[in-house]
Amino acid sequence: MASLKAGVAKAIEGLRNHFPDKSIEVCATVDGAAFVIVEDVPLGPPYQQDSTWVGFFLSTACPDDDTYPFYVRGDLTRLDKAMLKNPLHPGKAFPDAESTMPKRTSVMVSRRQRNQSCWSYEPPLLKLLTVIKWMLQQ
Structure with a gap:
């Protein structure tokens, strides 16, 4: 594996510590960034799965940038058969850039941090937990 930038490595360590029972796949880029997949994140209602x-992608500026966007399984469907609520964007692939990680059909979860002054206060783990919480409230 290519050498990860310190902020990226620290973010991945935080993910592994928070999800010790989950498989976390990491694909480093040549510049020290990383594509990351956390497997088997609990979902359930309002989804059928x-x-x-x-x-998601951790850039070389991690943790001082916004971790965005997030991707989830491509077959995501709601229990009530309603369309996915915005800003969920089906028909995407992850990773969507050059990577040795196999591409997966996905739904992009568009949860951009709008308050740029607090990006450094929302590390990737907190952002991931915020996205999961948001998805479950849809």
Whole structure:
């Protein structure tokens, strides 16, 4: 594996510590960034699926940038058969850039941090937990 930038490595360590029972796949880029997939994240209602994988990219500026966007399983469907609520974007692939990680059909979860002054206060783990919480409230 390529050498990860310190902020990226620390963010991955935080993910592994928070999800010790989950498989976390990491694909480093040549510049020290990483594509990350957390497997088997609990989901359930309002979705038909009990769990999903969650994928995202940690840039070399981590943790001082916004971890965005997040991707989840491509077959995501709601129990009530309604369309996915915005800003969920089906028909995407993750990773969507050059990577040795196999591409997965996905739904992009568009949860951009709008308050740029607090990006450094929302590390990737907190952002991931915020996205999961938001998804479950849809």
